[in-house]
Amino acid sequence: MENPRLKVAFSVLFIIFSTGASAQIESRQRYVEGYIYDAKEKEPIPFATIKVKGWAKGVVTNRNGSFRVPEKFSELNDTLVVTSMGYETKVVSIQQMMAKKSNVIFLNPHVYGLEETIVYAQARKRKLSAKAIVRKAIRAIPDNFPNQPFSLTGYYRDYQWHEDDYLNLNEAILSVYDQGFESKDSQSTQFALHSILANKNFPRDSISNKPYDYENRNKVINNAILDSHGGNELRILRVHDAIRNYEVSSYAFIYRLKSQFLNGHSFERAKDIFLDDLPFYNITVTKSKNGYEAFGQLLIDKDNFSIYKLNYSLYFKDTDSKSVESINGEEKDLIFEVLSEYRPFKDKMFLNYITFNNSFILPEPPRFFIEELLVNVATRRLSLTFNNPVDEQKTNIISNYELKFFGEPLTIKEVSLDVANPRTVLLYLEFKDGMKERDFFNYFANYKTNKEAGAKLRCYVMNITDIHGNLVDKIYDYKEYQQFREFFTQEVLQGFEKLDSSFLMKMNSPVFEGQPVQEKDELENYWMNTPLKVIDN
Known part of the structure; x- marks a missing residue:
């Protein structure tokens, strides 16, 4: 039975590398370049077959009708044989192509006689x-x-x-x-x-x-x-x-x-x-x-x-x-x-x-997103900065924010919009005892930058919009x-x-x-x- 949920074939493609040998081979080659076009419609012909006459080797044109052939074949006064379904075959001299900067070869559509x-x-x-x-x-x-x-x-x-x-x-x-x-x-x-x-x-x-x-x-x-x-x-x-x-x-x-x-x-x-x-x-x-x-x-x-x-x-x-x-x-x-x-x-x-x-x-990319989360050790607060000014309507609702440190939740006791910067929300934390509060801020004080330690601190924001109405982290397109x-x-x-x-x-x-x-x-x-x-x- 056919399955309406498609299953075909796909692969993950990872970061690519090139070899010096490959690059050298390509750099040594010199090419004759050209394009195959429909003589009537003046449109490129993709996947036309181009064979070097007298050789088994050849090439197929790209989707824009382009192709290239090594100049070395001209040494034997070779010619190219161009064929494509629905068109008349054409023979072209490589040496003649070498004399031109831009080679456009036109194929005539086959006429049903x-x-x-x-x-x-x-x-x-x-x-x-x-x-x-x-x-x-x-x-x-x-x-x-x-x-x-x-x-x-x-x-x-x-x-x-x-x-x-x-x-x-x-x-x-x-x-x-x-x-x-x-x-x-x-x-x-x-x-x-x-x-x-x-x-x-x-x-x-x-x-x-x-x-x-x-x-x-x-x-x-x-x-x-x-x-x-x-x-x-x-x-x-x-x-x-x-x-x-x-x-x-x-x-x-x-x-x-x-x-x-x-x-x-x-x-x-x-x-x-x-x-x-x-x-x-x-x-x-x-x-x-x-x-x-x-x-x-x-x-x-x-x-x-x-x-x-x-x-x-x-x-x-x-x-x-x-x-x-x-x-x-x-x-x-x-x-x-x-x-x-x-x-x-x-x-x-x-x-x-x-x-x-x-x-x-x-x-x-989301239209509205968090740019930076900073821990200010001196003022004992967190600064959450967005890319756009924040709409004040839901800014102060504590339930719209969630903080985790080493995977454990932190308690937020107060939220306010920074009066000096409308893109920044200030978060104040509440700790069960002074020891945990001291350990938290000391952790960040031992790093030169917040970025180094920030991997262990996560902030999740919900229902917050910017002044244009864009919801935080929402994908619109x-x-x-x-x-x-x-x-x-x-x-x-x-x-x-x-x-x-x-x-x-x-x-x-x-x-x-x-x-x-x-x-x-x-x-x-x-x-x-x-x-x-x-x-x-």
């Missing part, structure tokens, strides 16, 4: 329903995807996105050692880091990088629960590859692609999409349950029913949320999105890229962020030698914290496709 329509109509004996096409594609996975060991080497990154900027961007070159689709990915697949970088050219934000905290709602994902998987973002990303994990549970509401995906989803055929001159079934996917609404897309080869693309987004109807998008004319709150694409290599389909992101919210984890294949190899376990990633630890880094031959042939700045076109 009359001749193609006639050929397609003659070849089709009967029209398959959208659901029947998807069923055939799922059943064909064992034939179309690799069942023997293979490795993928490519570019991995995780980051947050907020106010049109990258935060905490961490990058790596790594290898995925997969035993094949007949094996359980979570149990048998292993990983090795070759180069890592905490990119300090983008902002670092320790607040958005902190662990999720549902108990205090300091950082939460609305309407969803995400497993930590030992704090490893890469493992979380792999869980969300539903094609690779077609026989086991992947993510809500996909669950098991093989046995559960068809149930409860609605499928419709949209206009065919082309890659070069090959038409693909274009299937739209929808699902609605308990306030959750899913929208997806499948691109399936008409010849052998290989799945080239699986995109899936989950929303929740919540018009009060700050992370609202308009879908089909209704306001919906994005929970997560998975975009994945496979491409053929030799006789099988291999991952080209996968990107998974979920939304989360962080509370805005939240900021929305997006958390991304992405992998882009640069090289596919069928089979691999026995692995040295001492250099393999520890999957119960964060990707960028204390992991071993394995040397790799010709590491300079792989590169980090660090996002470029957005351009005005």
Whole structure:
């Protein structure tokens, strides 16, 4: 039975470090940079595939259409082959790009011609329903995807996105050692880091990088629960590859692609999409349950029913949320999105890229809060200073304050507003005997600053407002962020030698914290496709 309370995959991401070796590799590389744009709409094309002609290696464009390729490939007079679903393929000279400061490459949308329509109509004996096409594609996975060991080497990154900027961007070159689709990915697949970088050219934000905290709602994902998987973002990303994990549970509401995906989803055929001159079934996917609404897309080869693309987004109807998008004319709150694409290599389909992101919210700082608590040994009183002037109406009510010293409550006998400073409330204590009073103030007298001793003194304030009506410590608003984890294949190899376990990633630890880094031959042939700045076109 499907559980309406979502359970997907999430990880705590800790403070990141970079290695000197990684930084040196990046600094030695010189790049040709560019952007891929739609020739008609003049909009960037994300996730277009760019291959270096004559090489197996390549890169996938970023969400703003940007990419970069090492200049070294120009030494062989190499060219770039740019492909994207729904567009005509384009070949570009690297040397010509080197002569320009800004390279914008325009792709023409594929035009569905009359001749193609006639050929397609003659070849089709009967029209398959959208659901029947998807069923055939799922059943064909064992034939179309690799069942023997293979490795993928490519570019991995995780980051947050907020106010049109990258935060905490961490990058790596790594290898995925997969035993094949007949094996359980979570149990048998292993990983090795070759180069890592905490990119300090983008902002670092320790607040958005902190662990999720549902108990205090300091950082939460609305309407969803995400497993930590030992704090490893890469493992979380792999869980969300539903094609690779077609026989086991992947993510809500996909669950098991093989046995559960068809149930409860609605499928419709949209206009065919082309890659070069090959038409693909274009299937739209929808699902609605308990306030959750899913929208997806499948691109399936008409010849052998290989799945080239699986995109899936989950929303929740919540018009009060700050992370609202308009879908089909209704306001919906994005929970997560998975975009994945496979491409053929030799006789099988291999991952080209996968990107998974979920939304989360962080509370805005309270508008009214305590700035400082000081113990004045000379006057035998406490000063509680706020950031704004205090409303006198409830200032003198003793029950609105609670003091604890080493966890034990203190008795407050009097409260008053400081006439010299309307932001400060004065607290006077009552002790059972003079000995306890002397010990309390002597404790603070022995410290140079109150801050040193203040960790043992806690003040809790309730029902106090400032002159603007803001309640103390109340959260009035939240900021929305997006958390991304992405992998882009640069090289596919069928089979691999026995692995040295001492250099393999520890999957119960964060990707960028204390992991071993394995040397790799010709590491300079792989590169980090660090996002470029957005351009005005």
